[in-house]
Structures are given as C-alpha cells and as structure tokens.
Amino acid sequence: MNIPKIGATAAILMTMAGGTQAATYAASSIVASETVYGTCTRINCAANDRKNANNALGEADGAFYAMGLGGQLTVGFDTKSFAPGARVTINEVTFNGPQSSNHFEAVDVYSVLGGIATFIDRIANTTQSTTLLVAQGFEYIRLIDVTRTEFPSSTSFDGFDVESISVAAVPVPAAGFMLMAGLGGLAALGRRRKSV
Ligand SMILES: [Ca+2]
Ligand SMILES: [Ca+2]
Ligand SMILES: [Ca+2]
Numbered sequence: 645m646n647i648p649k650i651g652a653t654a655a656i657l658m659t660m661a662g663g664t665q666a667a668t669y670a671a672s673s674i675v676a677s678e679t680v681y682g683t684c685t686r687i688n689c690a691a692n693d694r695k696n697a698n699n700a701l702g703e704a705d706g707a708f709y710a711m712g713l714g715g716q717l718t719v720g721f722d723t724k725s726f727a728p729g730a731r732v733t734i735n736e737v738t739f740n741g742p743q744s745s746n747h748f749e750a751v752d753v754y755s756v757l758g759g760i761a762t763f764i765d766r767i768a769n770t771t772q773s774t775t776l777l778v779a780q781g782f783e784y785i786r787l788i789d790v791t792r793t794e795f796p797s798s799t800s801f802d803g804f805d806v807e808s809i810s811v812a813a814v815p816v817p818a819a820g821f822m823l824m825a826g827l828g829g830l831a832a833l834g835r836r837r838k839s840v
Contacts, residue, residue: 666731671701671719671809675784678756682712682789684802700806708737710802711751711789718756718786719809725757725783726813732785733775734767735807742769750794751804755782766790769804778811785809 674697694710742748749769754761767774789803
C-alpha cells in the first residue's frame with residue numbers, strides 16, 4: 645500500500661497533538677472599538693443587567709449580555725492568539741426555550757486576525773451551547789446578531805444573549821506557529837532589514 649507523504653505527516657502531527665491536553669480560555673476582554681450595541685424594542689431591556697457586555701466574559705455564571713438586534717460583540721482572551729484548529733464554544737441564555745415561545749435568536753460567528761474577520765458559521769439559540777472548529781488562526785471572536793434576518797417572525801426584542809465564550813486549543817508543534825506567523829514574520833524581517 646502506498647501512503648501519500650502528506651497523510652503520514654498529518655498522522656504524526658495528530659499523534660503529537662493527541663498526547664497533549666487542550667487548554668481552555670474564557671473570553672477575558674471586550675474589544676471596545678469593535679463592539680456595537682444593537683436595537684432593543686422593549687421597556688425592560690435593562691432587566692437582568694443584560695446590557696452589560698462584561699456578562700459575556702469569564703466562565704458560565706448565569707449572567708448574560710443581550711447583544712441587541714443587529715448588535716455586535718468582539719472579545720479577546722488572555723492568550724493573545726490561537727493557531728488553526730482551536731474550538732470555540734458559545735453559550736446562550738433563553739428563558740423557557742425558544743421553541744415554546746417563538747423567541748428565536750441567531751448570530752454569525754467570526755474569527756478576527758490582524759483586523760481581518762473570517763466567517764465561521766451561523767448559530768441559533770435552538771442549541772444552548774454550540775462548539776465550532778476555527779480553521780484559521782485568530783486573536784478575537786466576533787459575534788454579529790442576525791436574529792431579524794434568520795427569524796423574521798421571532799418575538800426576540802434584544803437579540804442573541806451571550807452567557808459565555810471560551811476557546812479550547814491544543815498546543816501545536818513550533819512548526820505550526822511558524823506557519824501561522826509566516827506572513828507577519830516576513831513583514832517584521834523586512835522592517836528589520838530596512839532599519840539596519
Ligand atoms: Ca436568548
Ligand atoms: Ca435576547
Ligand atoms: Ca456570563
């Protein structure tokens with residue numbers, strides 16, 4: 645049997661990764677310049693401290709941030725950047741469940757690296773906890789509420805409610821980080837050469 649070289653290399657990398665524990669990082673900062681509150685259409689929009697973006701940070705604790713219809717939230721982590729292959733988990737809060745109340749909500753999830761946002765997937769509050777694979781390296785996770793677009797007849801008045809955001813990342817061999825940092829590294833090298 646003739647196994648392609650690239651397959652064998654991938655198998656070795658997987659074996660190496662399998663021996664290491666994934667570390668989990670809860671979102672720890674709000675990227676203020678990339679966060680915009682959306683529209684809330686009810687008088688009790690401040691109930692449960694739901695307009696406080698800090699409620700989306702840290703471990704799941706019951707407190708949540710209602711993004712507002714069309715709102716967007718960008719968060720950072722103590723580990724400043726992640727290599728390709730990390731998994732992001734987003735927890736949402738909807739009292740009594742969306743199916744019984746027609747209170748459907750949705751967000752588009754993006755990863756952000758060097759100011760460039762890459763779409764990952766659209767998720768809904770029909771699942772309380774959603775985990776997505778992030779195929780590219782990133783610094784931030786950005787959520788953009790698309791409740792109105794995805795569920796035009798929803799009774800939601802303040803959009804997707806973020807309880808917590810966390811990233812599970814398996815440490816990768818140094819070569820993986822070098823690949824990820826390739827373009828940035830070349831740019832830095834160029835700057836150094838000019839300054840000599
Ligand atoms: Ca909700
Ligand atoms: Ca909501
Ligand atoms: Ca929370």
